Amino acid sequence: NAGVTQTPKFRILKIGQSMTLQCAQDMNHNYMYWYRQDPGMGLKLIYYSVGAGITDKGEVPNGYNVSRSTTEDFPLRLELAAPSQTSVYFCASTARGQISNQPQHFGDGTRLSIL
Amino acid sequence: GNSVTQMEGPVTLSEEAFLTINCTYTATGYPSLFWYVQYPGEGLQLLLKATKADDKGSNKGFEATYRKETTSFHLEKGSVQVSDSAVYFCALLVSGGTSYGKLTFGQGTILTVHP
Numbered sequence: 001n002a003g004v005t006q007t008p009k010f011r012i013l014k015i016g017q018s019m020t021l022q023c024a025q026d027m028n029h030n031y032m033y034w035y036r037q038d039p040g041m042g043l044k045l046i047y048y049s050v051g052a053g054i055t056d057k058g059e060v061p062n063g064y065n066v067s068r069s070t071t072e073d074f075p076l077r078l079e080l081a082a083p084s085q086t087s088v089y090f091c092a093s094t095a096r097g098q099i100s101n102q103p104q105h106f107g108d109g110t111r112l113s114i115l
Numbered sequence: 116g117n118s119v120t121q122m123e124g125p126v127t128l129s130e131e132a133f134l135t136i137n138c139t140y141t142a143t144g145y146p147s148l149f150w151y152v153q154y155p156g157e158g159l160q161l162l163l164k165a166t167k168a169d170d171k172g173s174n175k176g177f178e179a180t181y182r183k184e185t186t187s188f189h190l191e192k193g194s195v196q197v198s199d200s201a202v203y204f205c206a207l208l209v210s211g212g213t214s215y216g217k218l219t220f221g222q223g224t225i226l227t228v229h230p
Contacts, residue, residue, distance in 0.1 A: 004158070005159050031216045042119075042204065042222040043159075050215050058217070090158055094216050103149060103218055106158035 002026050006091050006107035013081040013114050021110050023091030030096045032074040033058075033104065034066065036087040043090065049074055050096075081114045086114070100105040119143045119205050121221035126196055136224045138179075138205035146207040148172075148181050148188040149218070151194040153202040162190075162203070188204050194227045202226070 007022045025032065030051050035043040045058030049068040063085060065077040074093075078085060088111050092104040122137040140146065147166040151159040163172035168183035179190045188205060205221040208214065 021145060033217070040213075040222055042220040043218075045217060046215060048215060092159075096216075101160060103147075103164075103206075104161075106160070108156070108158045 004091055004093055004105050004107035006089075006110050008110060009108065010111045011113070013078075013112065015060075015081060015083065015114060017081050018077070018079050019081070021078075021089055021091075021112070023074045023076065023096050023107060024072050024090075024107070026072065027093065027095070027105065028071060029093035029105070030071070033092045034069065034074070034076045035063075035090045035092065035094045036060065036085075037090060037109070038087050046076065046089075057085040078112075083114045086112060116221040117146070117207060117209060119219055119221035120208055121203075121205050121224050124223070125225035125227060128156070128226070130197055130228055130230050131194045132228075134190070134192040134195045134199075134205055134226070136205075136226070138188045138190065138221060140186050140188065140205075140207050142207055142209055143188075144209040144211070148179070148180055148208045149206045149208070150177070150190050151204040151206060151220075153204065153223075155201070159204060176203055195226075197228045197230055200228045 004025045036045040044060045047066040049055045082110045091107045094104045149164045150162040152162045163174040165172040165181035171180045177192045192224045200221045204223045206218045
């Protein structure tokens with residue numbers, strides 16, 4: 001019963017470094033999402049994917065990239081880390097036929113600090 | 116566009132007190148409404164949902180009624196416990212078209228319950 005698994009849980013980066021946040025789900029969900037959570041700001045959608053090979057921008061995509069080569073995995077890439085990207089990142093997924101009943105299953109998050 | 120507004124927090128209560136967290140929304144279509152809960156160090160979990168006007172969602176002693184006339188979905192609990200301390204998010208989903216299950220979140224309300 002893994003659900004949505006995110007790695008790492010914590011990471012500190014220096015300005016200008018790059019890294020990939022990993023997200024995997026074992027529920028055969030079509031749709032996957034990346035959010036960032038800033039204090040007092042709720043969750044903002046960065047990118048989403050409706051299936052392998054298909055991705056699209058959300059509300060705040062600048063500074064990030066994604067890929068979806070398999071149904072299970074949806075990694076988020078930061079190419080040139082900036083202090084403004086310090087945040088908690090959540091990955092979520094859902095099945096096309098379950099949207100109204102269980103809209104999204106969330107991972108436990110990755111806490112990222114850029115110094 | 117779609118938006119969700121939650122009452123300003125944080126909210127601090129004593130155990131067994133009555134809880135209300137206000138949530139109002141604007142939506143271009145007929146949304147489904149949700150409350151998510153985030154316990155410390157964890158991802159978001161679906162707490163309850165309502166998919167049409169006058170529906171009442173309930174779970175773990177929490178309730179919320181979908182009020183179309185006031186565009187509201189206020190969360191209530193008659194007697195809170197210390198274990199209810201968490202961040203609560205109101206969210207909406209407008210199904211169909213190119214929504215692809217994307218949720219719109221409020222900014223979250225921090226609830227702290229003291230013994």
